[in-house]
Amino acid sequence: MQLFYSPIISESDNVIVFDKEESRHITKVLRKRVGDTLSITNGKGWLFSAVLNVVEQKRCEAKISSKEFSKPKSYKLHLAVAPTKMSDRYEWFLEKATEIGIDSITPIICKHSERKMIKPERFEKIIQSAMKQSLHLYLPELKPAQPFHEFLNQDFEGQRIIAHCEDSDRTSLKSIIKKGSEITILIGPEGDFSSEEIELAISKGFKPVTLGNTRLRTETAAIVACHSVAFINED
Secondary structure (H helix, E strand, O other): OOEEEOOOOOOOOOEEEEOHHHHHHHHHHOOOOOOOEEEEEOOEOEEEEEEEEEEOOOOEEEEEEEEEEOOOOOOEEEEEEOOOOOHHHHHHHHHHHHHHOOOEEEEEEOOOOOOOOOOHHHHHHHHHHHHHHOOOOEOOEEOOOEEHHHHOOOOOOOEEEEEOOOOOOOEEHHHHOOOOOEEEEEEOOOOOOOHHHHHHHHHOOOEEEEOOOOOOOHHHHHHHHHHHHHHHOOO
């Protein structure tokens, strides 16, 4: 199934009008014609089937023939991950985390961060593409990048976890994940969190964990955390 994304569709709509970019993809890349049926999501759990009645390079239109709502998964995962020095590594993380299943992502700027600027528009496109490719019906939310200390100054629901590499008391991530819960996990930059950042997170109720016996890159650690939560929550 080829899945399309249109964030402006609601369950009450009867017609879908695609933007210029999607219209060009439909006409030039997929070479769809009037009468062809498309599968579309709004990234909010709805799957629409629609029949094309206008096929133009700058504007495609389709009439909705059926709609179905998919309930969200039983858990919620928010990963706060420091941007990597090489941007393509962070983009890889965004793609794979979306495929595995994640609800929200916050780029956090830490003391040891080598990259302090991100490209949210590009990140959004990667997330959208990964959602469509993996046939997910919920679009992960990319939150604005913010300094680590500011990120911690908010109210968190559910479990709070920080993964770090310091030689101190830590428990295994998989041993403390609660099935069906809301969970926030912090993943630091290539130089890891500073001791002060770890202490601050712990004072805010974050539990220190280890992700295994080997030292992982930032993006690998984030994927390990994402997969561990998804695996434990499998039905």
